Amino acid sequence: MAERVVLAYSGGLDTSVAVRWMIENMGVEVVCLSGDLGQEGSMEANREKALGAGAIAYEQLDLREEFARDYVAPMIKMNALYEKQYPLVSALSRPLIVKKQVEMARRYNADALAHGCTGKGNDQVRFEVSAMALAPDLELLAPVRNWGFTREDSIRYAQEHGIPVDATKEKLYSIDDNLWGRAIECGEMEDPWAEPPDGVWQMTKLTAEGEREVVVGFSKGVPVSIDGKTMSLYEVIIEMNRIVGAYGWGRIDMVENRRVGIKSRETYEAPGALALMMAHEDLESITLERDLQREKTRLEPRYSELVYDGLWFSPLKEALDAFVDSSQEHVTGEVRLKLVPRRCIVTGRRAEKSLYDYGLATYDAADRFRHADSEGFVRLWGLSVQTWSDTQGPGSRDWENEPGEA
Numbered sequence: 001m002a003e004r005v006v007l008a009y010s011g012g013l014d015t016s017v018a019v020r021w022m023i024e025n026m027g028v029e030v031v032c033l034s035g036d037l038g039q040e041g042s043m044e045a046n047r048e049k050a051l052g053a054g055a056i057a058y059e060q061l062d063l064r065e066e067f068a069r070d071y072v073a074p075m076i077k078m079n080a081l082y083e084k085q086y087p088l089v090s091a092l093s094r095p096l097i098v099k100k101q102v103e104m105a106r107r108y109n110a111d112a113l114a115h116g117c118t119g120k121g122n123d124q125v126r127f128e129v130s131a132m133a134l135a136p137d138l139e140l141l142a143p144v145r146n147w148g149f150t151r152e153d154s155i156r157y158a159q160e161h162g163i164p165v166d167a168t169k170e171k172l173y174s175i176d177d178n179l180w181g182r183a184i185e186c187g188e189m190e191d192p193w194a195e196p197p198d199g200v201w202q203m204t205k206l207t208a209e210g211e212r213e214v215v216v217g218f219s220k221g222v223p224v225s226i227d228g229k230t231m232s233l234y235e236v237i238i239e240m241n242r243i244v245g246a247y248g249w250g251r252i253d254m255v256e257n258r259r260v261g262i263k264s265r266e267t268y269e270a271p272g273a274l275a276l277m278m279a280h281e282d283l284e285s286i287t288l289e290r291d292l293q294r295e296k297t298r299l300e301p302r303y304s305e306l307v308y309d310g311l312w313f314s315p316l317k318e319a320l321d322a323f324v325d326s327s328q329e330h331v332t333g334e335v336r337l338k339l340v341p342r343r344c345i346v347t348g349r350r351a352e353k354s355l356y357d358y359g360l361a362t363y364d365a366a367d368r369f370r371h372a373d374s375e376g377f378v379r380l381w382g383l384s385v386q387t388w389s390d391t392q393g394p395g396s397r398d399w400e401n402e403p404g405e406a
Ligand code: ARG
Pocket: 088, 089, 090, 091, 122, 123, 174, 175, 176, 183, 185, 266
């Protein structure tokens, strides 16, 4: 039985109630941890709320730079989008929080970790599987999954126990955000046919007019500058969210497959993430050799699934990280994006080690490309299908028949 637990504390209703509930029903001491990952809203009141609910200690960590450097950077290098669309905003934050929880558990001599996730989502998977990888000895508690409270029950519990929360009965959306983007679920959007109401968008409200260009500089696959001005990755992301978001671009509306077998309608906004990955992938088109580029493209969805499914700390993920780092050696250069209201497109790319060879690409120059070489090349390239075609006999293939004939 656990005696002291480190809770990943958001300051919201569920985790606040969880503090007291675990003390009363599990007889544990609770230590709270809040992390700043660039989410909106203030965490100022968290200490008071956590201690007010009965926690024996509270710590708040500024994780923004670390999050950008160790968690977001690999996403950019991998062009990581789950099911081709979702930039893994929430999936990405959990492993870092767990890493900090484990460190804290060691410092406080705790024997368990806890989170405030329900049983229907992906985040419980990420919390627990990350913890199982990092600290297989620690017990895992998921009070919110077990207590069977409705939202009203939780509010009543908080009131009865004098837990300070500012929740109202009506909570329209479930929102999770950090500097890589923002996820908005529930409310009327649980009907996949219903258009997301305008009010759900925060980062992508169209306020800019006219058009503008923005040049993103990369070094070994990681963004390092905007319009020639060098900055940390964290700053690049903040800046791109601001610039691109103002053009009302960067929204995602999809039905995705959760790890627990549920299809769910999700909306996201991630203007910086989508623009940076679009630019990065484009730069790869001139800096990656063909076969490397193709193989990498095949691995990208696999990598995204691992992250989505909570396997951040796993041997396959580690091996793929080594692959991607090696692939990015020459992904250094610049990409120009053009923004017009509701649109963002690439309009140019350049790199010192560019593999794009003007002499080879143009149709009219004399150069080291020998046209005569193509004759033999094409003959051998087609030899196999030519041989096959010879054995088929006349009229045996569909394409020899008139449309409609058998
Ligand atoms: N569907 C997304 C994911 O699984 C977002 C989850 C957002 N979490 C939340 N508690 N609202 O990564």
